[in-house]
Amino acid sequence: MDETAPQKGTVTQRAIDRIKAMIGEGRLEPGQRLPTERDLAVQLGISRSSMREAIRALTVLGVLEARHGSGIYVTQLEAGDLLETFGVVADLSRGPQLVELLEVRRILESTATALAAARITSDQLAEVEKHLTAMNATEDPEVILAHDLAFHREIATAAGNETMAAILDGLSSRTFRARVWRGYQEEGAFARTRREHAAIHRALVARDPEAARAAAAAHVGEVEQWLRSQVVDEVR
Amino acid sequence: MDETAPQKGTVTQRAIDRIKAMIGEGRLEPGQRLPTERDLAVQLGISRSSMREAIRALTVLGVLEARHGSGIYVTQLEAGDLLETFGVVADLSRGPQLVELLEVRRILESTATALAAARITSDQLAEVEKHLTAMNATEDPEVILAHDLAFHREIATAAGNETMAAILDGLSSRTFRARVWRGYQEEGAFARTRREHAAIHRALVARDPEAARAAAAAHVGEVEQWLRSQVVDEVR
DNA sequence: ACCACCCGAGTGGTCGGACCACTATGGCTA
DNA sequence: TAGCCATAGTGGTCCGACCACTCGGGTGGT
The missing domain is CATH 1.10.10.10 (Winged helix-like DNA-binding domain superfamily/Winged helix DNA-binding domain)
Known part of the structure; x- marks a missing residue:
């Protein structure tokens, strides 16, 4: 009662x-x-x-x-407040789940980059270039990683969807990328990464959404494929 | 020390x-x-x-x-365990942020549906059809909503990426959709929704990824546009 | 009259202990 | 042998005390 x-x-x-x-x-x-x-x-x-x-x-x-x-x-x-927990997912995922997470990132990142190509302002573009040059001017992995994150962050923001930018931020959290990079960059992927970033930047300057989408998808896809091969090798 | x-x-x-x-x-x-x-x-x-x-x-x-x-x-x-919190975001977001969330869902859902068109098994397809017919056989909004969720859930699963399916699940949580639907379905959107679902199903049967992507994007886009107009009206 | 300082009330943060509700395991009983 | 059940151990809840910090108002000096 x-x-x-x-x-x-x-x-x-x-x-x-x-x-x-x-x-x-x-x-x-x-x-x-x-x-x-x-x-x-x-x-x-x-x-x-x-x-x-x-x-x-x-x-x-x-x-x-x-x-x-x-x-x-x-x-x-706001998106940033609520999606902070998304980073936990990226940090604790492993193996096949990590690949799936990267696939989600590829889908979102390519679309975000395409949108950015159409909407980015000259101020934002200047900011992107700043991180691009700073990233290429050093060999310190820590500094490179920081500018790499900021590079994509700025692009995602330029796409005009703060929620999507926050999700991508979580999917690219420091510990997450650090884990993947540890082995990745040892295979001389540095130069390739720079070329890919340059391609993304070119597409943004040309305001070519399709080219931007392709460049971003290829960029994330490279890491994704490498990770996929690593997971297969994990026999344990 | x-x-x-x-x-x-x-x-x-x-x-x-x-x-x-x-x-x-x-x-x-x-x-x-x-x-x-x-x-x-x-x-x-x-x-x-x-x-x-x-x-x-x-x-x-x-x-x-x-x-x-x-x-x-x-x-x-697993994805389901960790991404359950994603529903909280959907439940507590409002106004413009809700539109952004729906935009993210549109991007992921369209890609997932396209992947499903290429990969779905006949068993999974039968399951999808089951929810489709059940959804069209009743007028109870509750039942319709449940089968609608299951319909998209099954498709997302067929895409082969459990993580993406879990995210989409969170983006379509009961309370989230119930909130949007409250006003949406009053505008005679029932028939349209059924047509859109039928179009998605046709694309899956035809195993046509491009058609599936378009149909799914249009489906979510409809709700997204309606929500966008509602948000603009919120002058407060 | 103004300002800098200080202090105390109020708030979240931490602790220790007590007891309750539930689970699981092993021995006891039928 | 099968089933029951007492019991130890676990998470769940509550209480009361004290600590660490913030903030605003009072106080004193200028």
Whole structure:
């Protein structure tokens, strides 16, 4: 008879759903400050410990942000906030799943590059060129990797879809690429990578979407094929 | 001088990173059982409360799975486990971001459908047809939605990339589509949806990737355009 | 009147312990 | 031998205390 006790799942899970629902229904706006942990616990009729677990869960999901000594706030719920967790997938995937992930990236990256070719502004293009030259001016793998990431990041942003850019960012996270690169660049793929980047840049300058799509697909596809061959060799 | 105390961030965050690292380094295999919460807390030198928060965080990320009374286990780390959080993004996004998300889905869904046209087996095709007829045989929006989801799910699976299928699943989660459909289907889009599904099915039967890509892109694009017009009207 | 400083109330972060709910295993009983 | 069941061990929940940090208002000096 107690309508307040459907009792499904753990209390923490229920608290997570309650808060998610509040945000979904618009009762909590982005950037807004939540009641204190202690108050929230009382409101939902659970202990502060359980409430903290719920808050921690929503924090790692990029929905909430806890500031020590200040309070708990709803994030802006932008692509960057919510898709940060996507990096975890890339970091923990392995073997065949890594290849699949790279295939997804190839599809999105080629489309994003094609869109960028049609929409990129001269300012953005200048930024892309900056990373391209910086990338070619050093031999430090760390620096190269950083500019490589920024190179593609800038292009994805120029495509005009922040959500897609955020996903691609996750699919190219530092640890993910570092893992793949470790063996890849030992096969003299440096020069090839530079040629591919140059081809992408040319297509952008020419504002040729089809050429850009092809160049980007080939670029990611190279790594993808190499990885595919590596996975096959993993007999263990 | 104390090398055991780099002291970066909260202890809970450190615990999360430690466990993630253990899995990344292969010290924890998929399916393996972890030490008890109490033991883990001692090992990492933190309290059980903090350790529980870390475990809860990794649980919602789909990395760990806690079974009451039994223990904590590493998931299989498959696409489905890790990409479940993708649904949260779809559920909490709104306005322009929803359009961007649908654009991503259009890109992936069209490619997946094209791949499926080339690779789908007769068994899988029969399954697709089952959902297609079931979807056309009822007027119950709930049932239609369920079969619609399964229809696209089956196609994505036939494309041979489980990771992509899992992402598309998240991008088509129940609450996400229910929200969009609420107003969409009131404009007599039912008949159109059926025609589009039929077109996709025809392309699959004909094993025509290009036709399949076009049909899928048009299908998602329809909803996307409608949503785009709705967002523009939201003056608030 | 202004400003820099300081302090205390309020907040999230951490801890330890207690107890509850559930699972699984082994021995005991029929 | 088959089935039951007591029990140890596990995750789930709660409590209360204290720590670390933020922030705003009061205080003192200029």
